[in-house]
Amino acid sequence: MGIAELLHAVDGSGEFGVWLGGLDGKPVFEHRSDRTHYSAxxxxxxxxxxxxxxxxxxxxxxxxxxxxxxxxxxxxxxxxxxxxxxxxxxxxxxxxxxxxxxxxxxxxxxxxxxxxxxxxxxxxxxxxxxxxxxxxxxxxxxxxxxxxxxxxxxxxxxxxxMSPAGLAGVLVAVGNQEDAYLRDLLAANQWNGEIPARLPAGTRVEHKNGWDVRIRHDGGVVRPPDADPFVLVVCTTSDLPDARAQQLIAEIALVAWEHRHDLGAIR
The missing domain is CATH 3.40.710.10 (DD-peptidase/beta-lactamase superfamily)
Known part of the structure; x- marks a missing residue:
């Protein structure tokens, strides 16, 4: 199942936004990435x-x-x-x-x-x-x-x-910094129920998430050992149970991971 199909499955439950691309700042997949959510x-x-x-x-x-x-x-x-x-x-x-x-x-x-x-x-x-x-x-x-x-x-x-595109721009900037200070802090994030949840153990994910009533977001730089890094942001404002919103983000991240050698193939 692709990202579009995952989003279609929750259509009508709220607002969902996705930005996926490389550290060059160019998106390969976007879904309502310009719509803002409460940033949490x-x-x-x-x-x-x-x-x-x-x-x-x-x-x-x-x-x-x-x-x-x-x-x-x-x-x-x-x-x-x-x-x-x-x-x-x-x-x-x-x-x-x-x-x-x-x-x-x-x-x-x-x-x-x-x-x-x-x-x-x-x-x-x-x-x-x-x-x-x-x-x-x-x-x-x-x-x-x-x-x-x-x-x-x-x-x-x-x-x-915060919009997915807005957070992605910030992550691209941090991901390209020579100074590893902020990247190391993001990689040490202790709340890992979204983007990192279904990726292989030990995968470096430099991410910052946020949550509140009806809110569950995560955005990060994923650094596979065998492919170029990629940036993924998913913002959700919805009536989904919080655990389901986390699962959705994790599933989207897994699709991105599975296409890490050819992100442009994602639909």
Missing amino acids: STMKLPVAIALQRKVAAGELTLDQPVTVHNDFASEAGGRFGVDPAEDEAPATWSRMGTDVPLGWLTAEMITLSSNLATDLVLERVGIAAAHAVLAEYGDGRSAIRRGIDDRAAQAAGISNE
């Missing part, structure tokens, strides 16, 4: 790139101390905090009130998808800098406009959006 945690990758840029510019350092706190400025005015019940990465919470290195927070943000760590990093980097990454590499539709759990901003219609 996929926005954490542009935040990490913005941090990387500020480190390179000498504005920040990975070893500088950051006091862990849970009080942030809302983009709608006022203050907000991250909901601990919706953060599945407990290590950052265990450091509350203590100083930790900015680089440690970045690793928590990418490898464990910590929401609290994300807002702490974003506070240092700035929303404008994170959005600028998407403006440069994305498709012009994706955007970072607020921190994680900024409910007041969400209620005011201030949202983070």
